Amino acid sequence: MRIDIVTIFPEFFDVLDISLLGKARQSGLIDLGVRNLRDHAHDRHRTVDDTPYGGGAGMVMKPEPWGEALDGILRPRTDAEYATDGADAPTPLVIFPSPAGEVFTQAMARELATEEHLVFGCGRYEGIDQRVFDDTATRARVRLVSLGDYVLNGGEVAVMAMIEAIGRLIPGVVGNPESLVQESHENGLLEYPSYTKPAEWRGHEVPPVLLSGNHGAIAAWRHEQQLERTRRVRPDLLPPESTHAESAP
């Protein structure tokens, strides 16, 4: 997968050199490009924002640097590319992190992990001039995506979270794909509690069923734990009828 990021804080993404995603980049599974929006501002102060039309607090990101930065990423395909891709090759998907967007979920991460080319446009200040979204939508698919119902100072932290969630779902990035299926949100429930050795620690014992060797009983216990935990802290994840009644494992 190709990933491009446009930001006024390119150093922020230096951490993508390390850990699992760093390895995925080294092995070529993820091809990452980070661009500084200010490289596309041509005045002496490399200005990327201005006061809002209509008045109000804060600053709005100017359209011209965004247009130029995205021109470099969403360039028209060459004749040779048309010949090899076919004219209907998938267009890049451009994601603008925004608290006004649709909420990012594990289901969305799974969907985005199948894309060939993702572009993330990190806004700061009070937002980006609306025409940047409108113009980008004429040559790519565009989505506004939010991490949740709270406000961050800019899109960088949100994009980092999205790239981590998406990147680990790209085949080959996580060594053992089994570890992807038994975690929170993959089956619509929170994950069950995990234990490792020793069997007793500071007076706390591992639930005996996990030492029983009875795989059916262990699976049933884990499912019950998932339901109990989800009912307690995230009842919104459960279908309405299962909030009180027991559902079969």
Ligand code: 6GU
């Ligand atoms: Cl994607 N961006 C910003 N600035 N704030 C947020 C967010 C995104 N998601 C939640 N809060």
